[in-house]
Amino acid sequence: MAWRGHLSRNLKELRILFCQSSLASATTREFVQRNYKDLKTLNPKFPILIRECSGVQPQLWVRFDNGVERGFHLEGLSETQIVKALEDLVKVGAALKA
Template sequence: MAWRSQLSKNLKELRFLFCQTSPASAQTREFVRKNYKDLKTLNPKLPILIRECSGTQPQLWARYDMGVERCVRLDGLPEAEINKKLGELVKAGEPMKA
């Protein structure tokens, strides 16, 4: 997972949105709990935002250069799949670097 250290090179901001109590958000909450510290340690200047709101479907948003944003839905995805989706968002930012 060498891409984890590339977050700050390819992204301008990372946002996790999820509900504090819904079963659909349980895996996303667990992913954030387990991985936030590692992601922040490897990318100390990258804003990693956690947004909790009742009734919100779990989502991961990545903001790139020039305000371009991409979203992936995380409804009920296991940790390995969330990791894969995050890796895909990071790799999608490579061609956007100028």
């Protein structure tokens, strides 16, 4: 999981959006609770923005260089699938820098 330490190298910003109470956002809430501390420890100055809003569908957004953004809808995904989606986005960021 070395990619976790490369967030700040390959991305400019990470945003996670979810509802505080909906079942659709339950897995995303668990992902944040289990992974935020580790991600922030490995990338202390990297902006990880957690946005809770009633009724919003769970989403993961990243911003790359030059303002390019990509997002994933997280509804129905397991925590493992969310981790994989974030890992894939970090790899995209690395490829864009090459």
